[in-house]
Amino acid sequence: MRIPINEVTPAIPSAEVCGWVHEVRDLGGLAFLLVRDRTGIIQVTIPKKKVPEPVLAALKSVSRESVVRVTGAVKAMEKAPGGRELVPESLVIVSLAETPLPLDVSEKVPAELDTRLDARFLDVRRPRVAAVFEIRSAAMHAIHQYFHHEGFTAITTPKIVAAATEGGTELFPIAYFDKEAFLNQSPQLYKQMMMAAGCEKVYEIGPIFRAEEHNTTKHLNEATSIDIEVSFADHTDVMRILEEIIVKAYAYVYRSCPDQLANLEIADFAVPKAPFPRLPYAEAIEIAKKGIDEPIKYGDDISPAAERAIGAEMGGHYFIVDWPSEIRPYYAMHYENDPSICKAFDLMHPRMELSSGAQREHRYDKLVQQISQKGLNPESFEFYLRPFRYGMPPHAGWGLGAERLVMTMLGLSNVREAVLFPRDMHRLVP
RNA sequence: GCCCAGGUAGUGUAGUGGCCUAUCAUGAUUGCCUGUCACGCAAUCGACUCGGAUUCGAAUUCCGACCUGGGCGCCA
Numbered sequence: 001m002r003i004p005i006n007e008v009t010p011a012i013p014s015a016e017v018c019g020w021v022h023e024v025r026d027l028g029g030l031a032f033l034l035v036r037d038r039t040g041i042i043q044v045t046i047p048k049k050k051v052p053e054p055v056l057a058a059l060k061s062v063s064r065e066s067v068v069r070v071t072g073a074v075k076a077m078e079k080a081p082g083g084r085e086l087v088p089e090s091l092v093i094v095s096l097a098e099t100p101l102p103l104d105v106s107e108k109v110p111a112e113l114d115t116r117l118d119a120r121f122l123d124v125r126r127p128r129v130a131a132v133f134e135i136r137s138a139a140m141h142a143i144h145q146y147f148h149h150e151g152f153t154a155i156t157t158p159k160i161v162a163a164a165t166e167g168g169t170e171l172f173p174i175a176y177f178d179k180e181a182f183l184n185q186s187p188q189l190y191k192q193m194m195m196a197a198g199c200e201k202v203y204e205i206g207p208i209f210r211a212e213e214h215n216t217t218k219h220l221n222e223a224t225s226i227d228i229e230v231s232f233a234d235h236t237d238v239m240r241i242l243e244e245i246i247v248k249a250y251a252y253v254y255r256s257c258p259d260q261l262a263n264l265e266i267a268d269f270a271v272p273k274a275p276f277p278r279l280p281y282a283e284a285i286e287i288a289k290k291g292i293d294e295p296i297k298y299g300d301d302i303s304p305a306a307e308r309a310i311g312a313e314m315g316g317h318y319f320i321v322d323w324p325s326e327i328r329p330y331y332a333m334h335y336e337n338d339p340s341i342c343k344a345f346d347l348m349h350p351r352m353e354l355s356s357g358a359q360r361e362h363r364y365d366k367l368v369q370q371i372s373q374k375g376l377n378p379e380s381f382e383f384y385l386r387p388f389r390y391g392m393p394p395h396a397g398w399g400l401g402a403e404r405l406v407m408t409m410l411g412l413s414n415v416r417e418a419v420l421f422p423r424d425m426h427r428l429v430p
Numbered sequence: 431g432c433c434c435a436g437g438u439a440g441u442g443u444a445g446u447g448g449c450c451u452a453u454c455a456u457g458a459u460u461g462c463c464u465g466u467c468a469c470g471c472a473a474u475c476g477a478c479u480c481g482g483a484u485u486c487g488a489a490u491u492c493c494g495a496c497c498u499g500g501g502c503g504c505c506a
Contacts, residue, residue: 027470028463047464064457079465100440100458100476108468109442109456114498170505186506212505213431219505227506304502329506356506399506426498 002069006039010076010084017042017086018069018094020125021062023106031059033091034081035070038130043085044070045077051088058091065105065122067095113414120421120430131260132417135253136406138260140205142252143226143245150241152201152228157190159183159207162383170211172221183209186399189384191229192331192360195395196387200231205402213425217414218352220403222423229397235333235343235359238396239319242347242355243274245400246317250409264410277318279310281341284320287313299324304352311350321345330370332358347400349408357398364388 002018019037026032033044046059062068072088102119103111105126116123123129147154160176161184171182187204194202208225226245230238250271253261261269279287281298284306288296291309296302302310302320310320325334325342332342344358361367367388371378378385406418416422421430 023467025466025469026463027466030464030466032466032469034467043467045465049464077465079467081467102440104441104456106456106468111441112499115441188506208506210505214502214504215431215500216502217500225506301505331506358506 004039005035005037005042008042008074008082008084008086010074012074014071014073014089015086016069016071018067020105021064021066021068021097023064024059024062026059033059033062033068033070035068035086036125041081043077043080043082044072044091045075045080045085045087046091047087052090055088055091058093061096062091062093063097063099065097065101065125066093067097068092069094113416117416117422117427118430124420128263128265131257131263132406132410132412133420134260135257135264135410136402136418138253138256139249139406139409140402142249143205146245146248147203147228150201152203153199155191155194155199155202155204156206157184157187157204159209163380172209172211185210186225187227188331188397188399191227191397192384192392192395193387195229195231195362196390196392198231200393201228203228208399215425217416218404218407220415220419220422220424223419224402226400226402226405227397229395231393231395233359233396234394235321235345235357235396238357238359238398239278239321239345239347240275242357242398242400243276243317243319246276246347246354246405247272247274249405253409266410272317276316276347277314278321278345279314279318280322281320281324282322284310299326301327307348307352308350311348311352314348314350316350317354318348319345320348328358330374330376331360331367333361334366334370343396345398347398349404351408352404354404354408355398355400357396359394359396362388362392362394364392 002016005017005019008015008017017035017037019035022034022036022041024033029048031046031048033046034041035044046055048056069092070086070088071090072086075085075087076083077085101122103115103122105122107126124133160174160181162181171185174181174183186208187206191202191204204227206225208223210221212219228238228241254269254271284302285296285298287310288302288306291313292305294305296306322341323344325332325340328342328344332344334342342358346353347355361370367385368378371381403415403418407415412418
């Protein structure tokens with residue numbers, strides 16, 4: 001019966017472990033085989049004169065990263081990693097690895113991201129890489145758990161859609177039988193439709209697709225979006241949910257992933273404290289003006305340089321609120337007393353934007369008016385507008401980029417590090 | 431889409447016109463070694479992205495292609 005390597009202790013007389021050959025050190029009459037599974041590494045010590053012949057034969061032909069099954073006596077040994085070692089009665093090569101390897105799993109020699117992604121299955125064998133995805137899994141678990149606890153309904157919406165209803169970003173066209181179709185850029189419109197469906201609180205965690213030809217460390221053409229929509233709520237209500245989720249995700253990772261954080265050499269992992277500051281857009285622009293050389297004025301989008309300058313000033317997570325209506329989508333609700341600004345917000349990490357959201361305009365006539373004001377034709381929005389004519393409650397929501405959350409949480413330099421198989425302009429395989 | 435920097439053994443690198451029969455590390459192969467833990471030692475193997483041009487001579491200069499990294503733009 002195979003047991004995980006981290007459960008092998010001198011308290012048990014013998015053990016069977018399965019894993020990958022991390023390293024072989026042959027000293028002549030004595031050899032050491034380091035075997036690794038997802039729980040850890042154990043030293044298999046082979047005194048050549050004392051072990052059966054098949055063990056010696058396997059030792060001679062085994063290569064690094066081959067899969068082996070080892071059965072033997074567990075011995076306490078100060079000098080061995082973990083204070084114990086395994087002396088094999090049996091060593092079986094389950095799957096022999098080819099040589100040489102496409103990259104060095106033991107990390108003596110670094111590998112570039114491109115090389116690593118080409119051999120991602122080997123890359124993820126490295127504990128520090130596996131740690132990223134274990135932490136991502138833990139963070140997502142905490143988020144799912146929060147939503148269920150708070151009475152949200154998990155939904156899934158189509159990723160194959162007929163048309164771009166939001167405008168803005170480029171869509172990937174696909175062949176859908178004899179029709180033209182696209183991969184969805186956002187579940188936004190479907191979430192809103194579920195408000196008209198009376199679901200009140202919905203969330204979806206799923207892929208979104210953007211056909212932008214961007215070439216940066218923080219953009220992906222396929223990303224994971226954490227999306228919510230809540231009825232009878234305004235933007236301030238959903239901002240509270242958002243900051244709470246960020247805190248819960250960090251706190252759960254801090255609690256449940258100490259080994260993974262250690263693997264990543266993150267000693268100062270800090271759980272952020274809610275509430276996050278609410279910084280009005282107008283004030284954000286003033287901070288940016290002081291922090292950067294390039295000209296920036298009220299009404300401009302916030303450039304990456306401006307984001308960094310404001311982020312340095314704020315020091316932690318913060319919201320930018322009260323955006324000019326002009327630079328937000330048509331569906332954001334304008335303030336009654338000042339329609340030039342709207343109830344939209346971005347959640348920022350000092351490094352970059354994590355999330356954006358808003359209270360949506362739920363009144364049909366206002367919405368049609370705002371679509372027209374953006375220079376768009378309301379007639380082409382019929383699919384979107386129809387639910388607003390049959391009893392649409394007030395509602396608000398946001399979308400949060402899962403990869404950016406993990407990237408900023410762990411200080412990763414490239415968002416591709418937070419995705420197993422990233423899709424960007426140049427990468428479609430594996 | 432624009433701009434910048436690159437492409438040298440399996441991996442990561444050094445090499446800015448001849449000193450290159452190309453450096454170093456790691457790796458692979460073989461041998462020696464009974465306490466290694468980046469084991470050690472010895473020998474061997476393995477590379478200038480592709481095409482064209484300049485030149486007596488090109489890894490090195492120029493042109494084109496392909497590929498990669500990054501910045502900007504674009505981006506709920």
